[in-house]
Amino acid sequence: MDRKEQKSIIEGLLFVSGDEGIYPEQIAKVLEIEGNEVINILEEMQKECEGAHRGLQIVQYAKVYRFATKKEHASYYQKLIDIPTAASLSQAALETLAIVAYRQPITRTEMEEIRGVKTDKALQTLVSHLLIKEMGRAEGPGRPILYGTTKEFLDTFGLKTLDDLPALSEENEQMNEADLFFGSLQEISK
Template identity: 55%
Template sequence: MTTKIEQKAIIEGLLFVVGDEGLESKQAADILQIEVAEADELIQEMKEEYQSEARGIEIVEIAGAFQFTTKAKHISYYERFVESPTTSSLSQAALETLAIIAYKQPITRAEIEDIRGVKTEKPIQTLSSKQLVKEVGRAEGTGRAILYGTTRDFLEYFGLRALEDLPSLPEQSGEESIEAEADLFFENFQDVINTDDKEEGN
């Protein structure tokens, strides 16, 4: 039998793992093997605990699911971080994620991770903070996962008039691996970046 402290620790870990997909009280209850009312009570207590001045994040409820988010009163510091020279450029992980979103949108984080083969929570957060991608809806089915798409800023950032300006992807054979598909996305997307850089240099 797990203690209340341990149950909260497990929920905290689950909130970290699920990221912006969110965690429903029923999901937490099923995993902890407790009643939904008990899970909801634990999460509500945790929400209050995270209101402490010593915490930089809080728990919020969005569309019936709970998730971690930064506190609004600290936003100026986050903006300073995003605008700093060390974070002005996009990492390869962010570019690969952005390429997949650009070609496959609307797409869920889980679908992006299936293609890349690694977690993409941080790259998506980076792209969202730079306003290159945004939430464009919710997928059908259990969990109603968030769907991501590119923004107008994305087009302006890479000098594109429309998504149709992205280079076309050649037909893929059924035997090609997901890793090869991800590489193809990135290579084609990199062509756009390189072309844009050359035009800026002229």
Template identity: 35%
Template sequence: MNLEELKPIVEAIVFASEEPISVQRIVQAIEGATPKKVLEAIESLNREYAETGRSFFLKKLAGGYQMVTRPEYGPWVRRVVKASSRPRLSRAALETLAIIAFKQPVSRVEIDFIRGVNSDGVLKSLLERNLIAIAGRADTVGRPLLYKTTQEFLRYFGLNSLDELPRPKEIDELLASGEGATILAEAEGATRGAESEDG
């Protein structure tokens, strides 16, 4: 993979990451990449950002890289971020949301089975944030509650409708490979970036 092919991939990974991401983690995500190539891509991206007067750059921070706003734009960004700041979703919350989004309506027992851990606390948190809602009860023993996503879920992830989610066959493949939460995380990252640019 040449530098011009690598740069947008590195840029997307750093942009989507909620916290500083190490060069090693980036290398692990990109087949054929090396630490040296990734660092070259980061340096090249930062040169392009500076030459074109972009308001952001990739900053080395806490052992990794993160896309940050240039300090001179801080006064405007702070006005928006303070006004629209929202708590980030944990990995467990993203994983649970991915399962609900792809399998809805789905019971807690099914969610727990897929995740391999108890999801009571995560479900409570997602209900409180209005990202999921109770969709009724299952016609099985004990009549467990079923969960579905909400309009707030769509807004939060920048989706127009659930039709933008992958089809059932793709959903099964994503869940089997564990990529469902990754896709939601990328969508959340893209939405956060768009909100920052709106200000």
């Protein structure tokens, strides 16, 4: 294997190792080469990344190597973070999400009985936004899919656990769950 191929593989290993990074010894085992040779290649790659037209650099922290963005581009990364996401949820998706949050695990048919309308599109949207996921299958005819919320749901709405959901009191049971859920979240965020 030539040097270019080694660099290409190391670049991929750095990418898949993510923020955790990778030890030179791990790279050496993968490439079946000596550890000092890996360090030489990494140093060459660091110099190549220092070029003005590269957005990434290879950094070393506590013997671990990883990719990092360049500090001089930080203002551009911040702009990306500050851009509001265009992927807002429809009223139907919000209502369906509230039903799932309070009644999980729940089937699509049960959601449709509560809402009184089809939930196919709303479910697709919520799954694609990683707010709900399939939790298994219910017993009974057809073994329908059970849905529940995800960790991303908790993170998105600033909840530590499902116990942090606004309580449904008896007087509120007749209220639309979406109105109660999102109204209570607005109160929490004030």
